[in-house]
Amino acid sequence: MATVSALGYALLCALHRGPLTGYDLVQRMAKPIGYYWTARQSQIYPELARLSAAGLIEHEAEDGPGPRQRKTHRLTAAGRETLAAWLVEPPAPRAPRAPRDEAVLKTYALAAADPDRMREFYLAEAEAYQRRLDDFRAQHTEMRSRHADDPGHPQFGAYATLELALVSTPARIQWCRWMAERMAELGRPHRDQ
Amino acid sequence: MATVSALGYALLCALHRGPLTGYDLVQRMAKPIGYYWTARQSQIYPELARLSAAGLIEHEAEDGPGPRQRKTHRLTAAGRETLAAWLVEPPAPRAPRAPRDEAVLKTYALAAADPDRMREFYLAEAEAYQRRLDDFRAQHTEMRSRHADDPGHPQFGAYATLELALVSTPARIQWCRWMAERMAELGRPHRDQ
DNA sequence: TTGCTCATGTAAGAAGTTACATGATTCA
DNA sequence: TGAATCATGTAACTTCTTACATGAGCAA
Structure with a gap:
């Protein structure tokens, strides 16, 4: 199975309550719900493509306001499982968790x-x-x-x-x-x- | 004047009380004084070189235990000034300050x-x-x-x-x-x- | 003789930022 | 007519992590 990055998990988290567009995710990750994680647009769109390729999310496309299609992303069953397994894992004691203040x-x-x-x-x-x-x-x-x-x-x-x-x-x-x-x-x- | 990265300022901060070797800095930035900033060895050595090139730090070299020379780095007058000016600046409200938890x-x-x-x-x-x-x-x-x-x-x-x-x-x-x-x-x- | 501490560096790749590009609709 | 919102993407660059490389001295 594909390894999911921290950002990938953050997006799965954001999608856990229901489908959202990339644009919605950009808003949430810009100045998010509780100042606990951030990401820019240019990170989010490629990451959504990666999660899609790994089968953790899927989307419906309709015609959007601009030149491209509007895509509404949702978790797949595999995505939901991957998320649930990650949530209960103890936060990596080994690793960086660099608190930069x-x-x-x-x-x-x-x-x-x-x-x-x-x-x-x-x-x-x-x-x-x-x-x-x-x-x-x-x-x-x-x-x-x-x-x-x-x-x-x-x-x-x-x-x-x-x-x-x-x-x-x-x-x-x-x-x-x-x-x-x-x-x-x-x-x-x-x-x- | 050269722009200093966040890591650069972190190193200037660490050097403010007196000279240290790169190795000392690695220890301090690995699990530091108050869990407030971290950096790896591979980031620290090149950054020291950059600060040196910018004239913000200088070093004395002696023969070290390994194949290379041991270098003891200290702030220059310019480094001290740059640090003092940065310290009193209000923390960038514009920017990321991404709190990742x-x-x-x-x-x-x-x-x-x-x-x-x-x-x-x-x-x-x-x-x-x-x-x-x-x-x-x-x-x-x-x-x-x-x-x-x-x-x-x-x-x-x-x-x-x-x-x-x-x-x-x-x-x-x-x-x-x-x-x-x-x-x-x-x-x-x-x-x- | 294996492993730890001291000590400095490089290479490759992942993650993150800034800036650019497109274009319809709505509001002042 | 100009700006903001919705909407998705790419390019170039910086920053950070993981892993490799070298080698003396010392302790178990």
Whole structure:
């Protein structure tokens, strides 16, 4: 059987609730449901072709708005099985799972920068995360009103990703503010004499 | 002036406290100080050459243990400036910053998998994060005893990355356990009748 | 004598980004 | 008339991973 890439699994995941066009997938992977995976258009279309060739998805084509046909992709039985088997596998402990976080990287080398400017950096970060949190909260309430917080609800998975965002984002915001305070201390070290 | 890649900045960050060999950098970027950035050997050596060509780092060479010379790399004045300017820049809101989290991706499609097996998945995740947290806590205490929790201390940056890990990891563990409970409900839905 | 640590590099390929290309319909 | 949305694709390039290659010194 064909080996499926991480992106391939991400697309199978996105298709698990029902058929979508490539264009729909592009929207979802651009700024996705819970900021957990991204991909560009130029990656998505070839990957859909690969999944199709492997028999994990299939599509119906109709005439589209542009010069090409509009294709609606759905999981095949084999695709559903492949997805189900991958979901329960423990996340590769062997491998990269590289968590790349620019702000944390910068923090590591913070001694090389000006404290006042770093203070502004952390305040801006805190604000950006706060805005994101507000957005998450709105989605969360909306999903609750549709009873997606019931584990049996078909959208419970999407709800659960929001739940994670709602517990981890405040921790991050707190940390940013704490960092901003430390930077203020450094900038004016004799303030409390 | 030459444009520096994200990896390039990561190496400049790693060098900010003093000179290191490529080998040292490989160790640090393999399972680094706070799980915030990773890179492989085969990326690091060419990148060091590029930074050198751009005049941001320089090195002394001695005879090494193997067939090649051992090189100790340090930031130049230009490198230090480039790093300082980058540190205070707000993290690119325009761009990818793709947060790739396999466990969250799987959660999104959780309805396609067997609840009992997913329960095991979340319990394993919780345990893995717990082990990591213990590791972080040990490093944290050790750094505190060396007074790295003082913002003026040269290692405060490294300490601060641990601080973030110590507030965000428990939130993640809680979430994993909460997910495991939801999965248990689904597996035996009539338990409390 | 096998395996580990130190130490630096290259080659081939997969994955991901930026930019280009086409064209109908709808909205301001 | 100009921009946005829907819709699918390709080309060129950068970045990242996996695997190979070399070789001294040291410990079990």
